[in-house]
Amino acid sequence: MSRPPLPPFTKETAIQKIRAAEDGWNSRDPVKVALAYTVDTRWRNRDVFVNGRDEVEAFLSGKWEKERGYRLIKELWTHDGNRIAVRYAYEWHNAKGQWFRSYGNENWEFDDDGLMANRYACINDLEITEDERKFHWPQGRRPDDHPGLSELGL
Template sequence: MLQFRMSSLFRIAQAIDRAPLKALWMSSFSSHAASEEQPRFPLPPFTLETARMKVQLAEDAWNTKDPVKVSQAYTLDSKWRNRDEIFEGREAILNFLKKKWQRELGYRLKKELWSYTDHKIAVKFEYEWHNEEGVWTRSYGCELWLFAADGRMAERHASINDAPVAASDLRRVAHPGISVMP
């Protein structure tokens, strides 16, 4: 189950104006609804509003740096391309995320909706991190997401570029609300 700031939960809940859908969506976050079979709201087909919600939920989850929680947002057979790595399955995703966050210290991510269709979302993103030696990097790029009917991501294609950044030029920690790209 995704973990995120309570303010995000309230903001998203307020945006859902149909009471039955809102109640179902809110119930998906209770500890009793943590079954793997529970849908991952919001579900496709997406609207502008629900696509933005999905992006914010993903950003919040990834910023927890909890590989188990993040991996639950993907189908059991989810296909990934991350940079030059291609792999499949939730277990492979879990292992990838564990290694990623062991290497990328001080990780802070910002995602922004770029485009969407009924079951696809494109985002642009930027994150900053440092290695064990304290050398900072800004990673940025775009992701293409394909969703299953239950709201889990079935495919993720990420193109990522890295640029060295001085600690004095970090943006995400100091300005988490700014747009990813001017």
């Protein structure tokens, strides 16, 4: 299975890959999202280590049960060959209605077929009020005309 764009990445294809990943995660469909990763993918997400697509699906299912109203924006930090580094922010609320903005950086490594083999994520959560939210599009894909992280001052 091939998942274009393929490495080595140019700035343009890295941005395309990042947007595809953002769109997938904003779908909140763990089965669909897991298909973007190699069968034996390895992750570090905060203090959790995930190995393989089955664990990716389980991890994402649990994540999106906890992180309600999830909306994500990713932005290119840098790229080289088969690697891309992104910074991102996402907003969500817990079961009690408390809103958070989670900030982070991810380092990605892809195989020759464009599937992500390694993902290393560092994330920090900040409690915010509903008035401080900046991500107001309807659940799902971020509209093309919605500002990105830099435009939002994040």
